Amino acid sequence: MRIVVDLNRCQGYGQCVYLAHEVFRLSGQEALTYEPNPDEEQRLHVERAAAACPVQAIVLDRLDGTEGSTTP
Amino acid sequence: MVEETPWQQALRYANRANPYPFYEELRKTPVARQPDGTYVVSTYREIVALLHDPRVSSDPKKCPAPGAARTQGSGEPAAEPIRQVLTEPNIIISDPPEHDRDRRAMMPHFVGPPPAPRWISDLEPEIRRIVGGLLDAMQGKSRIDAVDAFAYPLPVTVICKVLGVPLEDEPRFHRWIETALDALDFGPEAASEEIQSRQAEGRQAVQEFGRFAAELLDGYARQPGPGMLSALMNADGQDARMSKGVLASNALLLIFAGHETTVNLIAHSVLTLLRHPDALEQLRRRPELIVPGVEELLRFESSVQFWHTRSALEDIDIAGTTIPKGAPIFLVYGSANRDPERFTHPDTLDLERRDNQHLGFSQGIHFCFGAPLARLEVQVAVGEFVRRVRGPRLVEDPPPYRHNQIFRGPRHVLVDIDGISA
Numbered sequence: 001m002r003i004v005v006d007l008n009r010c011q012g013y014g015q016c017v018y019l020a021h022e023v024f025r026l027s028g029q030e031a032l033t034y035e036p037n038p039d040e041e042q043r044l045h046v047e048r049a050a051a052a053c054p055v056q057a058i059v060l061d062r063l064d065g066t067e068g069s070t071t072p
Numbered sequence: 073m074v075e076e077t078p079w080q081q082a083l084r085y086a087n088r089a090n091p092y093p094f095y096e097e098l099r100k101t102p103v104a105r106q107p108d109g110t111y112v113v114s115t116y117r118e119i120v121a122l123l124h125d126p127r128v129s130s131d132p133k134k135c136p137a138p139g140a141a142r143t144q145g146s147g148e149p150a151a152e153p154i155r156q157v158l159t160e161p162n163i164i165i166s167d168p169p170e171h172d173r174d175r176r177a178m179m180p181h182f183v184g185p186p187p188a189p190r191w192i193s194d195l196e197p198e199i200r201r202i203v204g205g206l207l208d209a210m211q212g213k214s215r216i217d218a219v220d221a222f223a224y225p226l227p228v229t230v231i232c233k234v235l236g237v238p239l240e241d242e243p244r245f246h247r248w249i250e251t252a253l254d255a256l257d258f259g260p261e262a263a264s265e266e267i268q269s270r271q272a273e274g275r276q277a278v279q280e281f282g283r284f285a286a287e288l289l290d291g292y293a294r295q296p297g298p299g300m301l302s303a304l305m306n307a308d309g310q311d312a313r314m315s316k317g318v319l320a321s322n323a324l325l326l327i328f329a330g331h332e333t334t335v336n337l338i339a340h341s342v343l344t345l346l347r348h349p350d351a352l353e354q355l356r357r358r359p360e361l362i363v364p365g366v367e368e369l370l371r372f373e374s375s376v377q378f379w380h381t382r383s384a385l386e387d388i389d390i391a392g393t394t395i396p397k398g399a400p401i402f403l404v405y406g407s408a409n410r411d412p413e414r415f416t417h418p419d420t421l422d423l424e425r426r427d428n429q430h431l432g433f434s435q436g437i438h439f440c441f442g443a444p445l446a447r448l449e450v451q452v453a454v455g456e457f458v459r460r461v462r463g464p465r466l467v468e469d470p471p472p473y474r475h476n477q478i479f480r481g482p483r484h485v486l487v488d489i490d491g492i493s494a
Contacts (some may be wrong), residue, residue: 018183018192018444044360045193051363052447054439056429 001043002061003050005034009057016049016058024049076260079104079112079404083259083477089470091377091480092419095407102391110400111384111393114407116414116431118391122403123436127386130438131167135383135400151255151262151271152380157278160317162325164438165381171437174314178322181303182234182441192444195230199449202226203456211492215467218457218485223338226453227331227446234445235326236299237288245284249328251277253476258380258402285323289316300326326441333375334446336481340373341366341454343485346466348421355423355458362455365423366447369454370409370432372421377406377480379434405431406480463490 003023005016010032016024023038023046038046050058081087082094095114098104102115113119122128129135158165163175183191206225210216228246232239255274257267292302301323307313314322345352355361382401387394395401408431410418415425433440440446457464467486474483 013439015444019447021193044363047360048363048447048451051367051428052444054429054433054435056427 001040001046002037003034003046004036004059005032006057006059007032009055011055013054015052015054019052020045020049074107077104077106079106079114080260083257083261085261085473085475088473088475088477088480091406092410095404095410098404098407099411103393103395105393110402111395112378112402112404113390114404114411115391116408116411119403119405119408119431120435121390122382122388122401123434123438125388127384127388128382128401129167129385130165130171130379130382131161132165132381132383133161134167134385135381135398151257151267151274157275158282158321158324160315160321162318162321163441164325164329168437174318174322175437175441177307177314178300178304178441181300181307183444192448195234195445196448196452198233199226199230199452200456202229203453207456207460207492210461210489213489215486215488218342218487219335219339219482220484222453222457223335223342223485226338227334227449230445230449231327231330234300235323235330236292236297236301237327241284245281245327248277248281248284249332252281253332253474253479256476256478258477281324281328282320285327286316286320289320289323330442330445332479333440334442334449336375336479337370337373337446337450338453339482339485340375341369341450342457342464342487343466343471343482344369344373344421345454345458346464346487347469351421351423352458355455359455359459361423362451362458364425364428366450366454367428367430367432368421368423368425369450371415371425371428371430372409373480374406374409374430374432375479375481376432376434377478378402378404379438380478405434460493461487461489462493464488 012026012032014026016032016034017026020042022035023042024032024034027033046060050060078094078097082091082098087094098112098114102113102118104112104114106112113122161170163171163178166174203226206222210221216222228242229239231237232242237245251270252274255267255270261267289301289305292305296302296306304314304319345355355365380400380402382403384395384397384399384401386397408414412418433443465488467488471482471485474481
C-alpha cells in the first residue's frame, strides 16, 4: 500500500506512531518520518493511524484506486 | 428573575441528555460573555484558534476563580471542589514550560521507550480478553446495564494495569471520584442547597484521593513495581524528575482521566448505536468501520463537553468580542463538534464521515494524553459488543445521566438482549 503524510499539516501529535509503530516514527521531538510503501499486513494499523490523526494529515491509497484519509 | 442564557440552560441537569439545542442557540454568539464574567466559546473555528493561542493559559492560578468574577454580575457561584483542593499542578492545568517538561517526562513511561512506542498496541490482546470476559458474563441474561456490566469495568481494569494501581482499591477511588464529580457544577444549580451540601464531601474526597496517590507513590519509592507510576517515581537520567507533589497530582489525573472519559465514551457509543439501527447494522456488516466509527462517536457525544480552567493572559480580540485579560474562558468542545460551519449535517451520525477533525480529544498542547489507549479500548469494546450481542434494544431513552457537566455520560444504559454470540 501507499501512504503520503502532508508534513505541512503534521504537528507532531505522534498518534500515528503509537498505532502503527512499524510505519511511523518521530525523530527528535516532532519530526515525523514514515515508510511510504508499507507491507499490506500493516493496513489495519495504518488505517487506525490515519483515522486517529488530529489534523488528518495521512492519506492512504484505497483498493478502488480513489484516495481517502479515514476510511478503508 | 432574569432570563437564563443558552449556556446556563445547557448546564441544567434536566438538559443533560440533550444539551445540543442550547449549544445551537449558543453558537449564534460564538464568544458569549456570561453574567459571572466567564467567556463561553462554542464555535469550532474560534475554539481551535484559542487552543493554539499562547495568550490563553490553562493554569487556574492565573485566573481569578469563577467566584471572583461572580461579584461583578448576577451569576451564581460555580461549585468546584477540585480547584479548591488540588494545590499542586498537573499537566492539564499547567502552561509551558512546566507543562512541556512534565508531559515529556511522562510520555515515555506511557508509550514505552522511543523509538519503539509499542506499549499501547501490545495491550490489545489483554483488552480483547477483558472485553470477551465481560460479554461472556452476559450469557443467559435478558437485560444488562451497558454501563455497570460493560463500559465501566474495561477502562478501570486497563488503567489500573497500565499505571500500577491495585485493582482492589477500585471501590475506594471510585467513590472519591463520584463524590467529587457530583459536587462539581458550573450552572444555575450550583447555588442550590443540594449542590452546596455536597461541597464539603467533594473537597474531602479529592483530599483522600490525593493522599491515596501520594501513598501509592511512596510505596513504589520504597519498592519499585509494575506500571507507569512506579517508573515515574523511580525515573532518573535525562528525564527531569517531578517533585513528589506534582507527581501525585499527575497520578490523580491519570487515574481519573485514564478511565472516566473512556467509560462515558463506551456508554455513549452503545447508546448512540442503539438509537441508530442503520449504523448498527452497517457496523455489523462491515466491522472495519469501527475505526472511523469511533472517531464519529467521539465527535457525536464527546466525553469532555468543555474545559473550565483556561483564561486570557492578555486582551484577546476574537469573533468581534474582546476577552479581557484575566477573564475565564470555557471552550465547549461538545458544541464545536456539532458546528455546521465545520461538519456537514452535524447532527447526523455518519460512521464513514470524511475529514472528521473532531475535538473529542481537544487539540494543541493539551491534546488528550491517553488518546491512543482510549481509541484502542473503545474500538475493541464497541466492535465486540456489536459483533456478539444479539438483538440489543434500549429499555429507556433517554437513560438517566450522571450529574457532571464536563464529564458527561449516562449513569445506566439498560439494554434488553436476545443472547450473546460466540
